Amino acid sequence: MAEMGPKRSLQTLLKVNHVDGFDCPSCAWGDPDPDHRKIAEFCENGAKAVAWEATRKRVDAAFFAEHSVADLRERDGHWLESQGRLTQPMHLAPGATHYAPISWEDALALTADRLLGLADPNRAVFYTSGRTSNEAAFLYQLLARRLGTNNLPDCSNMCHESSGEALSATIGVGKGLITISDITDYADLIIIVGQNPGTCHPRMLSALEQAKRRGARIIAANPLPEAGFGRYHNPQTARGLVGPGTQLADRWLPVRINGDLALFAGLNRTLVDREDSQPGSVLDHHFIDRYCDGFEAAATSWRALDWSQIETMAGLPRRLIEDCAADVLAADSVIVCWAMGLTQHRNAVATIREIVNFLLLRGNIGRPGAGPAPIRGHSNVQGDRSMGIWERMPQPFLDRLRDEFGFDPPRAHGLDTVGSIKAMRDGEVDVFMGLGGNFAAATPDTQVTETALANCALTVHVATKLNRSHLCHGTEALLLPCLGRTERDRQVSGEQFVTVEDTMAMVHSSHGRLLPGSPHLRSEVAIVADLGHALFGDDLGWRGMRDDYAVIRRHIEHVCPGFHAYEERVRQPGGFMLPRAPRDSRTFPTSTGKAQFTVNPPTAPEVPPGHLLLTTVRSHDQFNTTVYGLDDRYRGIKGGRRVVFLNRKDLRDLHLHDGDLVDLISVNPDGERRAPGFRAVRYPTPRGCAAAYYPETNVLVALDSTAETSNTPVTKSIVIRIEPSDGGASV
Ligand SMILES: Nc1nc2c(c(=O)[nH]1)N[C@H]1C(S)=C(S)[C@@H](COP(=O)(O)OP(=O)(O)OC[C@H]3O[C@@H](n4cnc5c(=O)[nH]c(N)nc54)[C@H](O)[C@@H]3O)O[C@H]1N2
Ligand SMILES: Nc1nc2c(c(=O)[nH]1)N[C@H]1C(S)=C(S)[C@@H](COP(=O)(O)OP(=O)(O)OC[C@H]3O[C@@H](n4cnc5c(=O)[nH]c(N)nc54)[C@H](O)[C@@H]3O)O[C@H]1N2
């Protein structure tokens, strides 16, 4: 209410996730079918995201005249975004101290001029954050490839890339296989690993509550006892407001940070042992024989596992793992949900492959209430990938793009997020463009990344609000303000809607309802289309695509698999579901045509004596680098974000007390990195395991520290040392 005022609040919030409204700009959780939606189909954090965008505060030309870039660099991210919405294009001239107004035409001409002047199109990088609509994303990748580069890094490189890698290699499709009704109506057992739905996907709790009422069991594996797993009061039912609440998780496994591969290997070992002693009682032999390859090698590796090693790595006693296996055996259908607690480790891809093994053993794929469920982060991060935002799109996609538009897209793989930072650092990039996001704050090795961005000749950001990345500028910089999800988008042919895909692969439309925050704002689609026109004239029909987004959807229909009759189907209430062959027909489009069992020996980061493993998490008052406030209600933190959660015994061993000020020092092959001034908080983390908030901790993550094959920065298992602080830093 403070951000939007009462009338605007009601007008806006009652349109969130409704058939005639807009898709919530927060997380990627799906919507119930149109008949089952509530009047208020949003959560507390969705409301914050909407209010943040629909605020009445403005960052206009006067603001930039008042604040130099150097001034603004002294402010934290929370302050920057709190100043309000960007209102008009701004330009930072070479050597200038302040951003100054520029016309749209000049801004786009300048960008086009620099891009056309590149010695090689691969000296440009086009970053995307996952809030971008399908239409804007499709145009953006088209623009990059028309220019001649596959340098399309995105936030997914830091997010579910490991899930995509593991799932494509084993089941042939890089997406999750479930829908909401698999949870609410069918699953007997739901395992939630490395995910904090209470904060990050709050509407998932309603689905879990329904599953519980039907008798499903829930297991949570998490080093932290997250609030959502305990007593849950559904704020949207009368019972939830007054009743005793539901205990959501039947079992909580306080796994060690990065102990999940060992945990699932231990579970698989237990299942195979039981099968060996009672043949035919555990495994789905029909499924394994007919649909899978590689079972024998995997089974042999499990039989050879050493239990004491598993217990140490997982930080869990064998008994507990065997109890879980008993839950698994009692369940006809099992879903495993996961998020960043699994994807941001060195062995992340192996861990997720091991989860696939676990599901394959009992045929928990391709039937109701079963399957892998990577729960995506940004509201359209999955859609952006479907549209071709990826530095490594498969050749058939590029062929279709060629056939549709009549130019030959580049074939060599482009740069991902970490690759882009390295290339910028090494002076191999001249132009960085960001379609949303906060590249400087979200990526690892903050100091290196900020210097890397400064190495560019031109940095261009399409954004709704001011953030750190806009202040880590190249020699010259542009800030291009765009419409948000909540706002009306009017083009020549009339009012437009955009489309998005949620984590359940449901594609639906999103209609902004508010008047734009400033008359100068342009839609992301219009900005990209106009840049395309400035670059190439109307060769690919950029104008027509800008004027009527249905024209873009017609192209998408021809280029992106699963989008036939796009316009018609997306206009149906609730939209349509994209095909996922393993779910639909137990077809596995892998290289062998079968689902692959894999061998994944458990590994764990080496932690020298006196050191700890640090995981970086989100508070209840933030959306990624957007910090709404300084509290984390569910974890009992108030008024500050520079805190480090530590086990009681670790505190004692370090001769520290709750409330002491400490520095965090990460230990990397190329040297140490320090994050000063954190308040120690006693917390029930496992021994040797610490937690602190992201993005403040990204200074600690070495650029070279990435997951095997997915190249995702290792932000959830950082080896650190803790020292008393000299008190020099702010808290
Ligand atoms: N309110 C809110 N919603 C969001 C976001 C937000 O910032 N705020 N971000 C969005 C985005 S982009 C994403 S990707 C998702 C992120 O959603 P999550 O992945 O749920 O968010 P994180 O805070 O990164 O939390 C990871 C969880 O994994 C646990 N964890 C950490 N290390 C390990 C480990 O080694 N093993 C296991 N088993 N667990 C571990 C942490 O304790 C925490 O509960 O949320 C989306 N939704
Ligand atoms: N240490 C650590 N690092 C992490 C993570 C972690 O768990 N730990 N998580 C990683 C993950 S999962 C992710 S997804 C990334 C997130 O990385 P990003 O997606 O790059 O970051 P966000 O903070 O989501 O971006 C916020 C900015 O987006 C802009 N914005 C908001 N809405 C819109 C819009 O509608 N259009 C446009 N054009 N701009 C908009 C605003 O200017 C806002 O400041 O961070 C990663 N980094």
Ligand SMILES: [Mo]
């Ligand atoms: Mo994410």
